[in-house]
Amino acid sequence: KAGVTQTPRYLIKTRGQQVTLSCSPISGHRSVSWYQQTPGQGLQFLFEYFSETQRNKGNFPGRFSGRQFSNSRSEMNVSTLELGDSALYLCASSLRTGDEQFFGPGTRLTVL
Amino acid sequence: GENVEQHPSTLSVQEGDSAVIKCTYSDSASNYFPWYKQELGKRPQLIIDIRSNVGEKKDQRIAVTLNKTAKHFSLHITETQPEDSAVYFCAAIRGSNYKLTFGKGTLLTVNP
Numbered sequence: 068k069a070g071v072t073q074t075p076r077y078l079i080k081t082r083g084q085q086v087t088l089s090c091s092p093i094s095g096h097r098s099v100s101w102y103q104q105t106p107g108q109g110l111q112f113l114f115e116y117f118s119e120t121q122r123n124k125g126n127f128p129g130r131f132s133g134r135q136f137s138n139s140r141s142e143m144n145v146s147t148l149e150l151g152d153s154a155l156y157l158c159a160s161s162l163r164t165g166d167e168q169f170f171g172p173g174t175r176l177t178v179l
Numbered sequence: 180g181e182n183v184e185q186h187p188s189t190l191s192v193q194e195g196d197s198a199v200i201k202c203t204y205s206d207s208a209s210n211y212f213p214w215y216k217q218e219l220g221k222r223p224q225l226i227i228d229i230r231s232n233v234g235e236k237k238d239q240r241i242a243v244t245l246n247k248t249a250k251h252f253s254l255h256i257t258e259t260q261p262e263d264s265a266v267y268f269c270a271a272i273r274g275s276n277y278k279l280t281f282g283k284g285t286l287l288t289v290n291p
Contacts (some may be wrong), residue, residue: 100279110223110268110281122277157222165211165274170222 068093071160071171079177085146088174092139092160099141100134100168103153113156116141117164145176153178181206183271186284188242192259193290200285202269203251209271212245212252213279218265226267260290 080086091166092099097099101113116135124148139160145152155175159168182205192198204212213228229236229243229252236243240259245252252271256263269282 091233098277100277102281109283110270112280115277116275125278164277164278165272167213167225168279170215170224172222 071158071169073156073171073174075174076150076172077175077177079179080148081179082150083150084148085144086148086176087142087144088156088158088176090141090143090158090160092141093169096160096162096169097139098161098164098166099135099139100159100161101127101141102157102159103127103171104157105153105175108118110157113143115164122164123167150178152176180269181209181218181273181276181280183269183279183280183282185269185285187285188283189286189288191288191290194259194261196259198254198256198259198263198287198289200254200267200269200287201251202253202271202282203249204271204280205250206271206273207250208273210274211272212243213270214243214254215268215270215281216265217268217284223268235286256287259287261289261291263287264289 098117100115104111114124130146135141155173157173159170161168185202210231215223216226217223242249242255272279
């Protein structure tokens, strides 16, 4: 079974721009979660989707948004980028909530 | 919301010694507690997990204990090896809110 994939792997943007990150879950997994990882804050939950519905959202500003498609692929969008948005963005998929989450390799976003 | 505290933030042991990492959680309704290992530059990977109806679980050199009354759980690694060196994250989730909350991580260094 192919693992979780994320594209692109690296991104460099400037302040004020917007960015879209993509995540393809393991086949059959319908739950996709997104996390922001930074050295100071660790892994912080952004949001979780299941069957195209956002079921929970973390404490991030409205500039962070996401969606899930009918094939369970998910995208997250960050608008009006700030320097502090520089981080590794990880997505993870699972069959159901409370099951093991399998992580993708992440997208390294650098905001200049 | 859920808050997960993890200690220590860094841990250095000699090869062959045991290592213990402790986490406390705030939401008494949390019912699933995974532990992830993240090697440098790699994605987090599940190493062991425990559910709230179990007090202890073991897998070869790794064990996890859960004390629901005190709301804490611990990771025990015996006979540590240099390849155990990594950052370890604990996490907790209440199935009904779909949000996995992570501790800040423990950098474990096993010295040969």
